[in-house]
Amino acid sequence: MALIRLDKISRRYQMGGETIHALREVSLQIERGEYVAIMGPSGSGKSTMMNLIGCLDTPTSGTYELNGTDVSDMDDNQLAEVRNREIGFVFQTFNLLARSSALHNVELPLIYAGISAGERRELALQAIANVGLTDRMHHKPNELSGGQRQRVAIARALVNKPSILLADEPTGNLDSRTGEEIMALFAQLAGKGNTIILVTHEEDIARHARRILRIRDGLIASDEVQARA
Amino acid sequence: MNFVTELKEGLLIAWSAIRANKLRSCLTTLGIVIGIVTVTLMGTAIEGLNRSFMQSVSSIGADVLYVDRTDWIITSHEDWMRMNRRRPITLAQARSAMRQVDFAQAIAPLSETGAGIKNHYRESDSVDVIGTTDEYAVAAGLSLNDGRFFTPVESEGGRPVCVLGATVASNLFKLTPPVGERVTMNGRNFDVVGVLEPVGGMFAENGPDTKVFVPLNQFLLAFRNNPNITLQVKVKPGLDLGDAREDLRAIIRKIRRLAPNDDDDFSINQQDQIVDTFHRIAGTIAGVGLFITGLSLFVGGIGIMNIMFVSVAERTKEIGIRKAIGAKRRTILVQFLIEAAVICLIGGVFGIGIAWPATIGMSKVIPATLSPTIVALALGVAAATGLISGFLPALRAARMNPVDALRAE
Numbered sequence: 088m089a090l091i092r093l094d095k096i097s098r099r100y101q102m103g104g105e106t107i108h109a110l111r112e113v114s115l116q117i118e119r120g121e122y123v124a125i126m127g128p129s130g131s132g133k134s135t136m137m138n139l140i141g142c143l144d145t146p147t148s149g150t151y152e153l154n155g156t157d158v159s160d161m162d163d164n165q166l167a168e169v170r171n172r173e174i175g176f177v178f179q180t181f182n183l184l185a186r187s188s189a190l191h192n193v194e195l196p197l198i199y200a201g202i203s204a205g206e207r208r209e210l211a212l213q214a215i216a217n218v219g220l221t222d223r224m225h226h227k228p229n230e231l232s233g234g235q236r237q238r239v240a241i242a243r244a245l246v247n248k249p250s251i252l253l254a255d256e257p258t259g260n261l262d263s264r265t266g267e268e269i270m271a272l273f274a275q276l277a278g279k280g281n282t283i284i285l286v287t288h289e290e291d292i293a294r295h296a297r298r299i300l301r302i303r304d305g306l307i308a309s310d311e312v313q314a315r316a
Numbered sequence: 317m318n319f320v321t322e323l324k325e326g327l328l329i330a331w332s333a334i335r336a337n338k339l340r341s342c343l344t345t346l347g348i349v350i351g352i353v354t355v356t357l358m359g360t361a362i363e364g365l366n367r368s369f370m371q372s373v374s375s376i377g378a379d380v381l382y383v384d385r386t387d388w389i390i391t392s393h394e395d396w397m398r399m400n401r402r403r404p405i406t407l408a409q410a411r412s413a414m415r416q417v418d419f420a421q422a423i424a425p426l427s428e429t430g431a432g433i434k435n436h437y438r439e440s441d442s443v444d445v446i447g448t449t450d451e452y453a454v455a456a457g458l459s460l461n462d463g464r465f466f467t468p469v470e471s472e473g474g475r476p477v478c479v480l481g482a483t484v485a486s487n488l489f490k491l492t493p494p495v496g497e498r499v500t501m502n503g504r505n506f507d508v509v510g511v512l513e514p515v516g517g518m519f520a521e522n523g524p525d526t527k528v529f530v531p532l533n534q535f536l537l538a539f540r541n542n543p544n545i546t547l548q549v550k551v552k553p554g555l556d557l558g559d560a561r562e563d564l565r566a567i568i569r570k571i572r573r574l575a576p577n578d579d580d581d582f583s584i585n586q587q588d589q590i591v592d593t594f595h596r597i598a599g600t601i602a603g604v605g606l607f608i609t610g611l612s613l614f615v616g617g618i619g620i621m622n623i624m625f626v627s628v629a630e631r632t633k634e635i636g637i638r639k640a641i642g643a644k645r646r647t648i649l650v651q652f653l654i655e656a657a658v659i660c661l662i663g664g665v666f667g668i669g670i671a672w673p674a675t676i677g678m679s680k681v682i683p684a685t686l687s688p689t690i691v692a693l694a695l696g697v698a699a700a701t702g703l704i705s706g707f708l709p710a711l712r713a714a715r716m717n718p719v720d721a722l723r724a725e
Binding site: 168184196 | 321325634636644646647719
């Protein structure tokens with residue numbers, strides 16, 4: 088069974104009396120363990136796609152089954168729970184809480200999951216160690232480099248052992264060398280069987296994925312599996 | 317996510333948010349500080365007035381009935397006219413009642429007049445002279461500072477002795493102790509046998525402090541021979557005051573020869589009437605006072621609401637991040653409510669810190685102390701102000717759409 092199954096998903100917005108069709112009846116399946124890049128120019132609907140897959144938004148029509156559960160009609164609180172359990176986000180601008188230490192940032196999803204303090208600390212320490220930042224864990228985001236911040240964000244995304252790692256332009260705010268490091272980390276995570284969905288507009292970055300979806304005008308323009316390098 | 321973790325996390329976030337905006341937090345808190353100071357001082361003042369009043373009326377005695385010609389508190393002109401037409405209560409009637417009453421621990425007739433008083437050195441134009449019997453000491457629960465109250469023999473025999481109220485004694489006798497000395501009233505000499513303990517309080521001007529007590533039989537000779545009498549009846553402990561009051565009323569009606577359908581032509585007064593009236597008046601004052609001071613707290617609350625809206629707007633991105641990671645509406649709501657409550661509680665603590673020395677100053681005028689009840693109440697009100705004024709901003713935060721919130725800069 089597919090981990091993600093989109094069936095004729097549409098998303099329309101009202102903007103100044105005009106209806107914008109961000110996605111038009113898109114159907115898509117992603118299996119567990121896939122490493123997928125979603126590409127497309129701005130305005131193509133890829134952000135909308137990401138928001139829907141990430142359960143930040145719900146479709147206007149169509150059904151979305153995540154891990155066997157229909158999430159297309161869930162309310163705010165149910166979606167929050169699904170996000171907490173199933174999805175780890177990595178953002179372009181890292182989106183760490185500025186006033187909290189790296190460790191506390193990583194602990195946050197566990198707090199929302201209601202995990203006890205002891206277990207929480209243990210899991211967070213493990214996740215921070217996995218991205219190699221144990222010695223920086225008590226630093227605040229502004230005391231860390233961009234690459235380090237993104238590693239903290241990845242640790243935070245993975246700490247709950249989610250079904251999907253959803254990364255939105257994860258290298259967009261990093262220099263190319265650091266970007267390559269992060270992509271190497273992703274490759275490593277994919278190798279361990281994590282499902283990764285990468286949203287990007289950079290060909291170089293997308294090429295790291297094994298499957299590339301191209302979106303244009305709210306439709307999937309192409310869906311190709313890359314030959315292994 | 318359980319509520320305790322939520323609370324702990326909320327407190328942590330609130331604390332770091334407040335510290336991150338120190339000046340703003342201080343200014344916002346100021347409104348609450350002022351509100352809490354005024355409300356606390358008002359509450360303390362009202363409590364102090366109540367206590368002062370209760371202390372002052374305690375000399376009347378909670379279990380004492382007073383048979384008088386008129387009510388103590390007359391609220392209409394008609395009543396006043398009617399009661400002033402009543403016949404005086406004569407000594408003979410009072411004595412007859414004293415023989416019939418069997419529920420009294422002590423019963424004393426009183427008559428009052430004004431007189432000048434002097435000794436060798438000093439004089440006072442006018443003091444209240446009370447003619448009564450030895451039982452008055454028990455009926456009124458007097459305590460003496462020096463000497464004694466007059467004895468049954470002195471009382472019965474109408475001896476020229478007197479007991480001075482504390483203020484009278486200290487005014488006349490600056491250097492020598494009054495007991496054993498002699499004072500002159502209405503051209504007659506009286507031996508001072510005792511001085512009362514000072515009572516003080518709100519009604520010190522009309523209380524025992526400014527009075528001189530003489531045996532009633534001497535009073536009849538020296539001051540007035542046919543006075544109006546008040547009968548002061550201290551009811552035996554354990555008896556029901558209402559029943560005693562009804563018995564007393566029946567006895568007086570008989571003595572006054574009233575027909576069954578005649579209205580009472582006398583009044584039975586007791587402390588409760590004064591206390592009730594006071595509580596009515598004090599209740600109004602408290603209501604108005606707390607309303608007016610409450611307004612300042614209200615203004616402070618508006619300040620909190622305003623700043624919480626700003627805080628929510630500024631932290632839209634943070635809210636988005638938290639929601640993306642899995643924070644539910646309630647979690648976000650609680651977080652911002654706690655922040656508002658903490659700001660207000662800090663204001664409350666500072667407010668009490670300011671009000672406390674102020675009440676010490678106030679205590680020089682009225683017996684006001686900052687009671688734990690008022691402190692707890694003030695902190696409770698502060699927290700409630702925070703919760704109420706923080707609610708709308710917190711709700712706005714909780715209802716934010718995560719996609720839009722994440723897009724914010």
